[in-house]
Amino acid sequence: MDQELRPLGPKTEKQIISDCAPLMDKKGITPKIDFPEHSVYIYSDRNAVDRIFQNLISNSIKYSSGDISMSLVSDDRSAVLSVSNPVPEDSELDPDRMFDRFYTGDSSRNSGGTGLGLAVVKELTEKLGGSVKAEKEDIKLTVKLELPVSNGLMYVYSGEEG
Numbered sequence: 313m314d315q316e317l318r319p320l321g322p323k324t325e326k327q328i329i330s331d332c333a334p335l336m337d338k339k340g341i342t343p344k345i346d347f348p349e350h351s352v353y354i355y356s357d358r359n360a361v362d363r364i365f366q367n368l369i370s371n372s373i374k375y376s377s378g379d380i381s382m383s384l385v386s387d388d389r390s391a392v393l394s395v396s397n398p399v400p401e402d403s404e405l406d407p408d409r410m411f412d413r414f415y416t417g418d419s420s421r422n423s424g425g426t427g428l429g430l431a432v433v434k435e436l437t438e439k440l441g442g443s444v445k446a447e448k449e450d451i452k453l454t455v456k457l458e459l460p461v462s463n464g465l466m467y468v469y470s471g472e473e474g
Contacts, residue, residue, distance in 0.1 A: 346383040407446035
């Protein structure tokens with residue numbers, strides 16, 4: 313995988329909203345986004361990170377039963393993106409199997425998806441040395457994606473971005 317500095321932060325937030333706007337509008341979803349005001353740079357494969365974010369967020373929007381929330385936190389070892397969305401109360405979703413190939417959960421999640429999106433997220437995340445997990449509490453599903461900062465290489469930029 314080709315590694316380069318990859319910004320995560322305000323610019324990423326705007327791109328995510330822009331890319332996912334049609335799907336959010338269609339479902340009447342308003343995202344709650346809690347990203348730092350500064351960009352966090354990780355040394356990683358740009359295409360893989362973009363694909364991971366796109367799959368993770370579009371999956372959350374597609375299967376949400378309400379508004380979604382996203383947060384990004386970082387330290388000198390990793391950056392953690394959390395994406396949460398409500399799921400139907402009677403959901404039979406199994407968070408331990410969500411990243412299995414072809415897993416579509418329950419009937420509420422079986423809306424024409426192939427069950428590959430989150431499997432791709434897991435595979436790419438692991439290739440980048442990161443981890444991803446899902447937790448379900450009552451009607452809230454949260455997926456946490458953690459990507460490492462390679463060799464302690466992370467830059468925090470708090471100025472204007474061009």
